[in-house]
Amino acid sequence: xxxxxxxxxxxxxxxxxxxxxxxxxxxxxxxxxxxxxxxxxxxxxxxxxxxxxxxxxxxxxxxxxxxxxxxxxxxxxxxxxxxxxxxxxxxxxxxxxxxxxxxxxxxxxxxxxxxxxxxxxxxxxxxxxxxxxxxxxxxxxxxxxxxxxxxxxxxxxxxxxxxxxxxxxxxxxxxxxxxxxxxxxxxxxxxxxxxxxxxxxxxxxxxxxxxxxxxxxxxxxxxxxxxxxxxxxxxxxxxxxxxxxxxxxxxxxxxxxxxxxxxxxxxxxxxxxxxxxxxxxxxxxxxxxxxxxxxxxxxxxxxxxxxxxxxxxxxxxxxxxxxxxxxxxxxxxxxxxxxxxxxxxxxxxxxxxxxxxxxxxxxxxxxxxxxxxxxxxxxxxxxxxxxxxxxxxxxxxxxxxxxxxxxxxxxxxxxxxxxxxxxxx
Ligand SMILES: Cc1ncc(COP(=O)(O)O)c(C=O)c1O
Numbered sequence: 001x002x003x004x005x006x007x008x009x010x011x012x013x014x015x016x017x018x019x020x021x022x023x024x025x026x027x028x029x030x031x032x033x034x035x036x037x038x039x040x041x042x043x044x045x046x047x048x049x050x051x052x053x054x055x056x057x058x059x060x061x062x063x064x065x066x067x068x069x070x071x072x073x074x075x076x077x078x079x080x081x082x083x084x085x086x087x088x089x090x091x092x093x094x095x096x097x098x099x100x101x102x103x104x105x106x107x108x109x110x111x112x113x114x115x116x117x118x119x120x121x122x123x124x125x126x127x128x129x130x131x132x133x134x135x136x137x138x139x140x141x142x143x144x145x146x147x148x149x150x151x152x153x154x155x156x157x158x159x160x161x162x163x164x165x166x167x168x169x170x171x172x173x174x175x176x177x178x179x180x181x182x183x184x185x186x187x188x189x190x191x192x193x194x195x196x197x198x199x200x201x202x203x204x205x206x207x208x209x210x211x212x213x214x215x216x217x218x219x220x221x222x223x224x225x226x227x228x229x230x231x232x233x234x235x236x237x238x239x240x241x242x243x244x245x246x247x248x249x250x251x252x253x254x255x256x257x258x259x260x261x262x263x264x265x266x267x268x269x270x271x272x273x274x275x276x277x278x279x280x281x282x283x284x285x286x287x288x289x290x291x292x293x294x295x296x297x298x299x300x301x302x303x304x305x306x307x308x309x310x311x312x313x314x315x316x317x318x319x320x321x322x323x324x325x326x327x328x329x330x331x332x333x334x335x336x337x338x339x340x341x342x343x344x345x346x347x348x349x350x351x352x353x354x355x356x357x358x359x360x361x362x363x364x365x366x367x368x369x370x371x372x373x374x375x376x377x378x379x380x381x382x383x384x385x386x387x388x389x390x391x392x393x394x395x396x397x398x399x400x401x402x403x404x405x406x407x408x409x410x411x412x413x414x415x416x417x418x419x420x421x422x423x424x425x
Contacts, residue, residue, distance in 0.1 A: 073101025
């Protein structure tokens with residue numbers, strides 16, 4: 001045996017092609033328009049509110065906050081989450097049996113898959129999807145089964161709502177097999193910005209109850225919704241019995257680097273998620289769990305949740321004014337902080353010099369590269385969140401993250417005006 005063979009990476013990490021974040025970062029570094037206005041990755045361009053920052057600083061002064069937390073999370077944070085979500089669930093949540101704290105939502109979801117997925121079990125996800133789901137499902141040997149969200153048919157010619165991205169329920173039902181163990185929902189949705197309606201959730205819930213499928217509901221953007229927001233776990237006791245709801249302090253409190261998340265669910269599911277989490281990383285960052293607890297405890301007194309919605313919706317609307325000027329249609333988000341813009345009308349010169357690793361990718365990768373080079377604004381090509389078979393659905397769109405300071409959004413708008421000369425009417 002070739003001794004070097006032992007140094008080869010496992011298939012689960014040996015990617016064939018460059019990931020979108022590397023491509024966009026490289027394009028940004030190569031652009032003549034420095035510094036780039038970066039509306040690519042969904043991290044915040046500003047700090048959490050001062051009461052939460054203060055809590056983080058104070059936590060570092062406490063001896064017990066610098067040591068291991070209990071594997072299921074600090075009692076103060078579990079209680080704060082239970083108190084915050086009890087009114088939304090309409091019943092008292094038990095902090096000790098129905099909540100477990102994780103290292104961000106992402107590790108929480110990995111723990112859920114590790115807890116329930118055996119080799120060849122199937123997990124249904126909607127396309128486009130948050131890219132981490134795929135590897136997290138594949139690590140324990142699961143098979144991903146894709147169901148597309150269908151974009152509005154007139155999305156290339158007029159402004160639409162993210163709510164017009166629809167599920168074909170016949171397709172969803174056809175995707176269910178005896179091996180289907182879980183389905184992953186994401187509402188509000190990244191990258192579409194869709195908030196699943198109560199009717200849609202009722203139908204999904206009904207299918208899951210009928211087929212005994214665990215629902216992993218990724219609700220990390222749960223505090224940013226601009227239309228009524230329903231949590232699938234609250235629809236009925238039958239649905240709740242199957243549902244693990246995922247949350248993120250990073251998204252809730254503008255602190256994606258803190259890596260604090262949690263799952264809420266019935267004790268017989270939560271105990272196994274917690275068991276997997278114990279084996280993956282034992283426990284999560286202590287001082288920032290304490291700060292997140294204070295965030296929940298003091299959010300209402302600081303009117304934080306309402307302010308968060310108002311401010312983010314303000315950013316969405318202020319940024320989206322540019323599209324009327326450019327005559328480019330966008331999909332208005334119902335939640336979260338991503339805007340999808342349809343770039344079908346943007347004509348990229350036929351002889352434009354794309355690097356090799358972009359040349360062979362779908363049109364949105366070329367659009368993203370072109371925008372970075374020509375106008376100096378970075379946005380994410382959403383086909384990264386599709387399988388190759390369905391990439392054509394997303395290839396005319398680009399995703400802009402608006403969770404940035406207002407002056408950054410204003411600068412982005414100014415630069416985007418340079419796109420005018422490439423737009424065909
Ligand atoms: C839909 C979705 N789920 C989960 C996450 C990850 O959350 P966390 O940073 O808490 O791991 C993200 C982050 O972008 C996301 O967009």
